[in-house]
Amino acid sequence: MIAVNQTVPCPRCMGTIEINVHELINGGKFTCQTCSSVIAIATERKEIVGESMAKFQELKDLKNKK
Helix, strand or coil: CCCCEEEEECCCCCCEEEEEHHHHHCCCCEECCCCCCEECCCHHHHHHHHHHHHHHHHHHHHHHHC
């Protein structure tokens, strides 16, 4: 299973942004505590990101069954 809470580097200052993967996929926005930059998934990309995450999880599940 994909960890729900993760961190990503801020694209502006390389600080750490804490994200919730499910919230991010569902339109959540997350702010860098260092420089106040905001990251989110563009509305037109949400569906493809959700599909990609589901496929990634399927591959991980298949690998774990071996």
